[in-house]
Structure formats: C-alpha cells, structure tokens
Amino acid sequence: MNSSLSGAEPRGSRPKRFLSPASIMIYSILFIAAVYYLIPLYVMVMTSLKGMPEIRLGNIFSPPVEVTFQPWATAWNSACTGLYCEGIKVGFFNSMKILVPSVILSIIIASVNGYALANWRFKGSELFFTTLIFGAFIPYQVMLYPLVIITRNLGIFGTLTGVIVIHTIFGMPILTLLFRNYFVSLPPELFKAARVDGAGFWRIFLQIMLPMSLPIFVVAVILQVTGIWNDFLFGVIFAGTKNFPMTVQLNNIVNSTQGVKEYNVNMAATILTGAVPLLVYFFSGKYFVRGIAAGAVKG
Amino acid sequence: MSRRPFAPLRNLNAKIAAVPMIVTVLVVFVGCTLWTVLYSFTSSRSLPTLDFVGFDQYTRLFRTSRWTVSLKNLAIFGLLSLAFSLIIGFILAALMDQKIRFENTFRTIFLYPHALSFIVTGLVWQWILTPAYGVQKVVRDLGFETFSFPILTDGRFTIYAIVIAGLWQGTGLVMALMLAGLRNIDDEIWKAARVDGIPAWKTYLFIIIPMMRPVFITTLVIISAAIVKVYDLVVALTNGGPGISSEVPAKYVYDLMFSRGNLGQGLAASTIMLTTVLIILVPWALLEFRPRYRKGKIPK
Numbered sequence: 001m002n003s004s005l006s007g008a009e010p011r012g013s014r015p016k017r018f019l020s021p022a023s024i025m026i027y028s029i030l031f032i033a034a035v036y037y038l039i040p041l042y043v044m045v046m047t048s049l050k051g052m053p054e055i056r057l058g059n060i061f062s063p064p065v066e067v068t069f070q071p072w073a074t075a076w077n078s079a080c081t082g083l084y085c086e087g088i089k090v091g092f093f094n095s096m097k098i099l100v101p102s103v104i105l106s107i108i109i110a111s112v113n114g115y116a117l118a119n120w121r122f123k124g125s126e127l128f129f130t131t132l133i134f135g136a137f138i139p140y141q142v143m144l145y146p147l148v149i150i151t152r153n154l155g156i157f158g159t160l161t162g163v164i165v166i167h168t169i170f171g172m173p174i175l176t177l178l179f180r181n182y183f184v185s186l187p188p189e190l191f192k193a194a195r196v197d198g199a200g201f202w203r204i205f206l207q208i209m210l211p212m213s214l215p216i217f218v219v220a221v222i223l224q225v226t227g228i229w230n231d232f233l234f235g236v237i238f239a240g241t242k243n244f245p246m247t248v249q250l251n252n253i254v255n256s257t258q259g260v261k262e263y264n265v266n267m268a269a270t271i272l273t274g275a276v277p278l279l280v281y282f283f284s285g286k287y288f289v290r291g292i293a294a295g296a297v298k299g
Numbered sequence: 300m301s302r303r304p305f306a307p308l309r310n311l312n313a314k315i316a317a318v319p320m321i322v323t324v325l326v327v328f329v330g331c332t333l334w335t336v337l338y339s340f341t342s343s344r345s346l347p348t349l350d351f352v353g354f355d356q357y358t359r360l361f362r363t364s365r366w367t368v369s370l371k372n373l374a375i376f377g378l379l380s381l382a383f384s385l386i387i388g389f390i391l392a393a394l395m396d397q398k399i400r401f402e403n404t405f406r407t408i409f410l411y412p413h414a415l416s417f418i419v420t421g422l423v424w425q426w427i428l429t430p431a432y433g434v435q436k437v438v439r440d441l442g443f444e445t446f447s448f449p450i451l452t453d454g455r456f457t458i459y460a461i462v463i464a465g466l467w468q469g470t471g472l473v474m475a476l477m478l479a480g481l482r483n484i485d486d487e488i489w490k491a492a493r494v495d496g497i498p499a500w501k502t503y504l505f506i507i508i509p510m511m512r513p514v515f516i517t518t519l520v521i522i523s524a525a526i527v528k529v530y531d532l533v534v535a536l537t538n539g540g541p542g543i544s545s546e547v548p549a550k551y552v553y554d555l556m557f558s559r560g561n562l563g564q565g566l567a568a569s570t571i572m573l574t575t576v577l578i579i580l581v582p583w584a585l586l587e588f589r590p591r592y593r594k595g596k597i598p599k
Contacts, residue, residue, distance in 0.1 A: 023397070023399075026394050026397055029390075029394060030394055030399070030405050033409065034405060034408045036467075037408050037409055037411070037412065039427075040427060040467065043426065043427055056432075059440060060426070060433055060436075060437060061437060113316055113317055113320045116317050120316075122310045122314055122317075125317065128320055128324050129320075131328060131329065132320055134580070134584075135323075135328030137576055138332060138573060139572045139573060139576060141528075141549050141568075141572055142332055142569045143327055143328070143331040143335065144552075144553075144556065144569075145335065145347075145562065145565070145566065147331060149347075150331075168319075169323050176320060200312065201313060202312065226414055229416070230416035230418075232417065232530075232531040233531065233553075247531070250418055251534065254422050255535070263432065267423075270419050270422050270423060273418070273419055274415045274419040277415060277416070280414070281410075281411055281414035285407075288410075288414070289406075289410070
C-alpha cells in the first residue's frame, strides 16, 4: 500500500489517532477532491447508458432508469463523422495502425541513441543532446509548416508513414532523456568489463544493456502509448483524411453540426476513445507515475 | 583497439546510432524553427515566397482582434491555471503526505485525467457545462429557477470553462511532482520543527516551501510550456467560440496556416509563441544548468 513515488516511505507529521479532528479534516478534503475528479467519468458512463428521451427529461447526474447499451453499439458501428457513418471503430483501427509502428520505431531509435549518449560519447554528442532536450519545449506550431513541406517532398505527407515519422521525431527528446539517464545510472564496471572482453557497441547493447533495462522499456512503452493515442494535432495534419486517428474522428462525431445531437452516443464514443490510455494507466500503476515524472518535460 | 582509425570514423557505431537524433536536431528543431522565423518576415500567403517585408506581418498581426483576443485568453488561462494548479496540487500533495490510508487509491483518482486525451477532457466538460442539460439545468431542477450558468454560451466566460477543464486534467500531475518533492525533504527537518513546537502549517509555509523552490520552479516551467501549446482542449470544448471569445494562439496559427492559407500571419504568430516560450525557458535554463546546481529536481 505504501509504495511511493520516489521509493521513500511517506513522511510528515503523523496523525495521532485515525479519527482525530485533524485526520477527519484531511480525509474529508481528500474525499471531496476525489469526488470532483470522478464526476466527469461518472457522468460519461451514466449518459452513455441512457436513451435520448431520458436524457432530455432527466438530470445528468442521475443513474439511468432503463439501462441501454445501444449508444455503445451505435458509437462503435454507425456514428457519423460528417461524411461517413461508419462509427468510431474506423478511428480505433487507424489509431492502432499509427500507434504500433510509432511506439516500436521511436523506442528502438531512442534506446540505441540513449545508450550511445551514455556510454559512447563522441565530440559534439552532448551539444546535440542538449539541443534535443531544448527542442522538446519549442511549440509544435513553430515547426509544423516546414515539416509539411519536408514530408510532402518525401512523398509521405497525408500517409501513415508520415504521421509515424512525425511521432518518432517528437517522441525522441523525452525517450532519449529517459534511456540516457537510465544507462548512465547502471554501474560503469559492467560496461568496462564487457569492453575488456572485446565486446563491441551492438553486442554490449544487445547482450548486456537490454536484459537489464526491462523496467525502463516498460516506462517508455506506457509513455508512448498514452502520448501517441491521445495526439490530435499530428493526426489531423499528417495522417490524411483516410487515416484520421480516433481522437480526430471523435471530435468530428461530437462537434459535427448536422442532425440531432445524440449525447448518449457521443459519450459512449468518448469513453471508447479514452479507454485505451485509461486501461494502460490502471494496469501500469507505478510505471505510469515514473513515466510522467520523467515525461513531464514533454508537457 | 590496436590501430586508431581516422578521427571521424572513430566510435563509428555510436555516431551511426545517433544519426536520427542529429538529423532531428539539425533539420527539425534548428532548421524548421529558423525557416519559420525567416519566412515570418516575408509576404507569403498561400505559398511561401522570399519577398521580405520587414515587420509588416507582425504589425498586421497585432492589429487583428482575433490575435489580441487569443493572447488575452492565453494570459487569463495561463495565470489562472498556474496559480490554481500549483496551490491545489501542493495542498493535495501535502495532505497525501500525512501517512494516510488509501494513498494509492487517492493518487490513482487524482491522476487518471492526466492519462486522457485533451479531446476527451474537452468533450466531457462540454457536456457537463452545456446549459440545456448540464450544471445549469440540474441547479434549476433543484428549485433555483433563475439560476444562470452560461459559461459556454456567453463569450465573456468561455475561457473560464477551458480553465476548469484544464485544471481537472492537469492538477494531478502537479500533485505527483509536489509529492515527489515533499518525499525528498529530509525527515530531520520535520523532527527539528516538532521539537521546536512549530505548528505544521507554519513549517510548510516557512520551511518546506522555501526548501522546495527548485521543484516549484521546474513545475512552473513544465506547466508554462504546456500552457502555451494549449490547442486540442479548446478545439474540443468550444472550438474558439462563441465568435472568437475563446481563441488561443496555437489555434490561430493552425487556422491561418491550414484553413485560411495566410502563411505569413501564421508564421509570425508562431514566432511570437516561440518568443514567449524562450522568455520562460532561458532564465530557467540559466538558473538550472549553472555549473553547480542545487539538489531537489524531479527524481528520475
């Protein structure tokens, strides 16, 4: 129960009794805050389980009188994004097609790069690394248009390849930082011993570093899966209409102006879009927290 | 190694491994940024041209009401988000640090919005705040029939809806960073304060918070950089409306570049965004990366 962010035990003044006035106040404040944080999730789920007549008459906070799963089916199969009525599932599969290669490619490149920066420094490597980290703070809008020109000239603008390359580029600062810091923290004797035994760059990486760095790979995967799944800007610009990711499809479904708004379908589609990162979050626990502590740089 | 190869070929594998980084840094982070700054001084419209017009795009930009409204909104959103997320985040972290039960449950609840997309956050809050069905209707149904909460329909208030949604998503992160900072404070400090009979709130205010200065500064920089980028949240929650009342700079840049084909204005606006980030970043970098910096940064 007590595993904490930095691995240290909780500190601070200890409440003397469980039900002292101070601790009652602490728990009440935390409880009220928790309710506030949970309300949107609750409202989303409740709305998605109601029929439209009940929504028009009722209260967004009240549970459904008659539970229906029809909005979920409609959201998945036949919700309209303005032009097509094929549901949010199109976006789900597009997001998967973007996510899997982007995660793999960006992690391979960043782990090898972080290892080179940690153990095989060369002239200028620190300068490039510092610039890379500063690059993470440049607003994306500054680099968007030139990147459109570059990807167009490479023939990958508006394709899956294009958006995968963009995700790999913008994932690089935080992932490289993550891997470099991890490899620096490993005992240098390991690396030196392998060098003395005649192992080279790739052999040390594959046979010594990789087996030891499973936890940091888990953190990197979580960081990238949530980050790329939640992306909107790169998807809408670089993926092309056919490949719009789930976030873009969701926004088109909910904010498209035609027809009567089906709030229950909208909320079902919203939950479906949030489900992937939420599941990753609930099952990864402390790895997610480690990821955001490092990934906070990404902003 | 028995023979030393020609200098550029030494350590060749590491250089090959770093090629993607070198290309990214030179072409994207340096190259694309310089391109944008350079072309913001040209008369480019739907296509980039190298016809230099000095600061014309900038003077026109600051005469456009949509842009000045965007800047004003960013300032309101930024200041309120910073103040509230730091205060609420710190208070939650301080409460979580009292050896409470269910700490993991509380942390999971406070942090889960951070796992969601801004699009999801924006759409949920749009639904909760919709006057016809959301908070306004619920309060009216309770009997307060004149209650009015037009936060999404009255242009004077829309930016505050974005602040509410943004805080819901972001405060958990601040809490996590602050909690890490609190856990890094030496237990001896607490013991000494207790021996001297200093009340807990005074210890926090006059001893712990000053000690956590580096954590506060780092958090401040991280949130500020994220605030300048705010885009998806606005698109999902209000799409800049009603009218232009909740426009923000990042959305202005996107719209001018990709929907209106006015490249010069978009590039000038994005250069202003870059300048804003640099104003935040450079003093911090100088402070943080001094030869001997202080302890207490975010743990890795």
